[in-house]
Amino acid sequence: MTTTSSTTSTTSVSSSGGITVSGVGSGIDTASIVEALVNAQKAPKQDQITAQLSTTAALSSAVSTVSTALTTFTTAMAALNDTNSFIGLAATSSNTSVATATSSNTAAAGTYDLTVTQLATGSKVTTAAVSGGATTVMNTAATTLTIAQANGTSYSVSLAANTTLSGVRDAINTQLQSNGVTANLVTDSTGASRLVLSSTNTGANTGLSVSGIDALAVDGTVAGSSSGAGYLGNLPQDAIYSIDGLDDMKSSSNTLTGAISGVTITLAGGGTTASDGTVTPATSTITVGSSTDDMKTSVTSFVSAYNALMLAVTAQTAVTATGATDSTSTSATTTAGALTGDSGIRSLLASIQGQLTKTSTTSGSLSVLSQLGITTQEDGTLLMDSTKWDTAMTTNAGNVAGLFVGTDGLLSRLTSVITPYTETGGILATRIKAYAATTTDLNDQQTDLNTRMDALTTTLTAKYTQMDTLVAQLNATSTSVMTTLNALNTKSSS
Known part of the structure; x- marks a missing residue:
């Protein structure tokens, strides 16, 4: 065997x-x-470990999101927390062909009579005619064309060797357009061309002169002629205007930023000149008066910033359901935000929302947002009813600032509630750490x-x-023993 x-x-x-x-x-x-x-x-x-890492990462991300939203909201409130944001003034012009006007928050209500004798103008000059026209080479070697203004400002235009007249035009437009200087070519019936330069810079001291190439030289103080170089039309001039009958004032620009405090006036038309040279100034009335449009913009900005904050925070605390639910079975599943049930965040939300319903102690007939048509919706965001706002403005426009700003204003109260959470070393920073x-x-x-x-x-x-x-050794021993026994059995049988 x-x-x-x-x-x-x-x-x-x-x-x-x-x-x-x-x-x-x-x-x-x-x-x-x-x-x-x-x-x-x-x-x-x-x-x-895996579960705790996942939970910690979700919590850290959620708290960081809330912190960022709070910081954004407080920044928006800081920009609005100024009485000037709610003054509600606007500037208008009775004759927009003469001037237009806008006001800032530093303007004061009032009416101002504006007369405009002349507008500020820029310089326009021409070179002498170049008989060969646009293709005439103006320089045989690389050179620099200098364009200077009477106020001392000068610009350099680099020209390669053998630049044609049209090439000079292109070089000026490429290199100086951002400085308000442009060039074009005017060609007459004989084929001769002139280089015409214009400047958007206005004022009496902005006349242009050209040097560097003799054939293109221009003296901006000399009137151009049928063949010679010089200025075209009139020399550049300052605007001349008067406010409320005061002495004439001059401006190198048609945009007046200091004539009336807090008001920017843009001059659009000057006086008319009679045949005898008499100038009749153009007139307009500038009125700075009450306007609820800017005030509404400020309040709308607050509502938008507040709603962005609420949506960001509730996204981290909400319990959402997904799937379908019918009368016989429920297949919906719920997902909780990382901060659902978080007592600290609940306390923050309660404090913020509590300030919206708190009655303001500032003077005036406005004490709560609902008087302006601003109400809280089910999701915690605010809704502004434009119709109710417009109605409130008919009697309460002057009290809006008191509701929002000041030591007991809504913006200050909200900031006081939020600051402990967002400041360096504050509640949220400590949690993130x-x-x-x-x-x-x-x-x-x-x-x-x-x-x-x-x-x-x-x-x-x-x-x-x-x-x-060890098992291998035992197997080897077993094999050896069995081999010996088999050999003995075979010998015994024989």
Whole structure:
């Protein structure tokens, strides 16, 4: 009788790229056993670390989002927290062909008589005629054309060798357009061309002169002729105007920013000149008066900033349902925001919303937002009813500022509530710092767990390798004994 024994083994590739053979002696996949034992030991702690890292990251992100939204809101409130934001003044002109006007928050109500004798104008000059026309080469070597103004400002135009007249025009437009100087060509019936330069810079001292190429030289103080160079039309001039009959004033610009405090006037038309040279000034009345449009813009800005804050915060605290629900079954699932149930955020929201319904103690007939047609919706955002606003403005326009600004104004009260959360080292910053520390600790725990599991893997692998070696030795001994017995049986039979 012949007895045969057999063994099996498992071959695998290790993470280092080498080949590991397990179970050579026992036929058991010892590598899989070691892996299963290590995973069983690691899983509870690994699941805990993974879950805590995910939760901490979600909380940190949510709190950072709330902090950013609060900072944005307080910035918007700071920009509005000025009585001037709610004055509600606007400037108008009775004759927009003479002038237009706009006002800033520093303007004061009033009426002003404006007379305009002349507008500020810029310079326009021409070179002498170039008989060869636009294709005539103006320089044989690289050179610089200098264009200067009477006030001392000068511009340099670089010209390559053999630049034609049209090339000079193009170079000026390319290099000086941002400085308000442009050029064009005018060609007469004989084919001769002139280079005509214009400046958008206005005022008496802005006359243009040209030098650098003799054929293109211009003296901006000399009138141009049918063939000669010089200025076209009239010399540039300052605007001349008067307000409320005061002495004539001059301006190099048609935009007047200091004539009336807080008002910008743009002159559009000057006086008319009779045949005898007498000038009749153009007139307009500038009125700075009450306007609720700017006031409404400020209040709308507050509502928009507040709503953006509420949407950002509630997105982190809301419980949302997804899926369908019918009369026979419910397939909807709910998802909670990272800060759902967070007592600190609930307290913040309650404090903010409480300020909206708190009665203001400032003087005036306005004490709550609802008197302006501003109400709170179910989602916590504000809704502004334009019709109710317009109605409120007929009797309460002068009291809006008192509701919003001042030590007891809504903006200041909201800022006081929010500041402890957003300031350096404040409530939210402290929480974000704590989340960062927790994340660092969890990462350290992960490193420690990996180290311990690597050590356990090494220990178990050594033990199972030792067992496998012993089994291999026993198998070898068994095989030897059986071989001897088989040999004896064979000899006895013969």
